[in-house]
Amino acid sequence: MALFHVRMDVRIPNDLDPALRAETLAREKDYSQKLQRSGKWPHIWRIVGRYSNISIFDVESADELHEILWNLPLFPYMDIEILPLTRHGSDVKEA
16 A cells, blocks of 8 residues: 545636535545545645645555545645655654
8 A cells, every 4th residue: 555645626607607616525525535434635724814735545545545646525725745754764654
């Protein structure tokens, strides 16, 4: 498994049709919660004061992460930053 730190900043256009906005947000919530329940998206934190989050993904590969992110309904409205993670040698949980 591979761990990734992903920051997602959402920028939905103000002039987006309200019905499309509501439908997209509902699909996003459903899709993301399915991924959380599956263990692929084990952590998600809101960044205070922003329409942004920091998430940890636990996936098989960068390719799998790419597919997950690409299929987010809000993907067209996101700026995404990805950092691959690995265990730290000084982590007491790994000792």
